[in-house]
Amino acid sequence: MHDVGEASGTTQNAIGNWLLSSDIGCDFIFMDGVIHAYALFPDPAVKELIEEMIQRFLQMDLVSIKAQTHATLTALRGLLRYYTITHQHYLLEEAVKRYQLYRNEAITENYENYNWFGRPEWTEPCAIVDAFMVAAQLWQFSGDPDYLEDAHLMYYNALGHTQRENGGFGLDNCPNLKDGTLAVYADEAYWCCTMRGGEGLAAAVRYNYFTGGKRDVYVPFFNNSEVTVDIPAGETTLRQKSGYPYQGDVVLEVLDSKAANKAVRLHLFMPEWAESPTINVNDKPVSYKKENGFAVLKAKLKKGDRIHYTFGMTPRIQQLSNKSLKGTGYRKIVYGPLVLGYQGKKIQLADKPVFNRLDKDQWELGNGNIRFSPVFHVLDPKVKEKSGYQKQIIFEVPGQ
Numbered sequence: 001m002h003d004v005g006e007a008s009g010t011t012q013n014a015i016g017n018w019l020l021s022s023d024i025g026c027d028f029i030f031m032d033g034v035i036h037a038y039a040l041f042p043d044p045a046v047k048e049l050i051e052e053m054i055q056r057f058l059q060m061d062l063v064s065i066k067a068q069t070h071a072t073l074t075a076l077r078g079l080l081r082y083y084t085i086t087h088q089h090y091l092l093e094e095a096v097k098r099y100q101l102y103r104n105e106a107i108t109e110n111y112e113n114y115n116w117f118g119r120p121e122w123t124e125p126c127a128i129v130d131a132f133m134v135a136a137q138l139w140q141f142s143g144d145p146d147y148l149e150d151a152h153l154m155y156y157n158a159l160g161h162t163q164r165e166n167g168g169f170g171l172d173n174c175p176n177l178k179d180g181t182l183a184v185y186a187d188e189a190y191w192c193c194t195m196r197g198g199e200g201l202a203a204a205v206r207y208n209y210f211t212g213g214k215r216d217v218y219v220p221f222f223n224n225s226e227v228t229v230d231i232p233a234g235e236t237t238l239r240q241k242s243g244y245p246y247q248g249d250v251v252l253e254v255l256d257s258k259a260a261n262k263a264v265r266l267h268l269f270m271p272e273w274a275e276s277p278t279i280n281v282n283d284k285p286v287s288y289k290k291e292n293g294f295a296v297l298k299a300k301l302k303k304g305d306r307i308h309y310t311f312g313m314t315p316r317i318q319q320l321s322n323k324s325l326k327g328t329g330y331r332k333i334v335y336g337p338l339v340l341g342y343q344g345k346k347i348q349l350a351d352k353p354v355f356n357r358l359d360k361d362q363w364e365l366g367n368g369n370i371r372f373s374p375v376f377h378v379l380d381p382k383v384k385e386k387s388g389y390q391k392q393i394i395f396e397v398p399g400q
Helices: 026-040 044-059 069-086 089-105 125-142 145-162 193-206
Strands: 011-015 018-021 181-186 210-212 216-219 225-229 236-242 248-257 264-269 275-281 284-286 289-291 294-299 306-312 315-319 330-335 338-342 355-359 362-365 371-374 390-392
Touching: 026 044, 026 069, 044 069, 069 089, 069 125, 089 125, 125 145, 125 193, 145 193, 145 338, 216 236, 275 294, 294 306, 338 390
Parallel strands: 216 264
Antiparallel strands: 011 018, 181 390, 210 216, 225 236, 236 248, 248 306, 264 294, 275 284, 275 306, 289 294, 315 330, 330 338, 338 371, 355 362, 362 371
16 A cells, blocks of 8 residues: 555545545544434434444454544544443443554654554644544543543643644644654644644533532543532532643632532542642641542532642653654653653753753753753744744653
């Protein structure tokens, strides 16, 4: 199979009346739409079509055909949507297997995507949004906090890097071991990724809070926000103020509560990079339980209560995420959920580097002039194709 195709897709071949797209597997993008339609308007004929499409998709060897990752991940969204309708557990299992394949072989070191399996040519926010949503949904269905950590990593380092100064979403390169640099490939994919990027941001808003059972409220993400949660224990309104991802500092204020006489179980996400978490209620330390990656506080919340959740974060040297990269002694630098990068001539790292924090989003290597900052940004005008912008995010560590 020839490595062909442009960012917007091209005709790869023709067989009879069929024009084959370079976006290999793109017919399964539509499967999620068909399943969504079926959820709204159930029809036996549509159900039959869906189940045929699912079986065809599950027959595909995604790596050998170099399937487009956007098509693959949208198909996984379809499997998970159909799982919520039919509750057939095999759908969840198959989605998990293919997500893990993507996670191991087609993800960049800042958690963007290879546009195709086995072809690290450029990234595509359409697939990043799909991966972010699939990761969040896999956590929702399985309770495994690893998926929620993935969602954090994708949101900040992938979505948070590909959004451009005009609000649209563009393509990046796929950093490799040779130069290790992250750069802009195309300023904006206005024909698809800007739309999908909007869907991803809307999903991120929805994912800020979840409820479960009669009295469980989950806070899986940390953002300045206000929410009213309607649970059997009683409707409760919370306001969140957060310094995350730069600081592990989250304050929840109870604006109103109809559950004042009933204990609520408040689940605060506790990712693996959270160091020494503490919870104070009305300035007094309280105990909590650790359950499935969350700090769980049981309390009778009343209007005016203030929950202060804090944890430490420090720069860390990590092994690379993509297992298909062949080479030893390469690492990346992370702080909390943030991948850090260096703008300048390519450097190597010492075995045990020391980082000094200069301000909110700047770290210095030792006492030198080498500075690191997150690849995450908010509409930074310097992140564009012709600005000369690039950041080294893969570093060689001699002796590793």
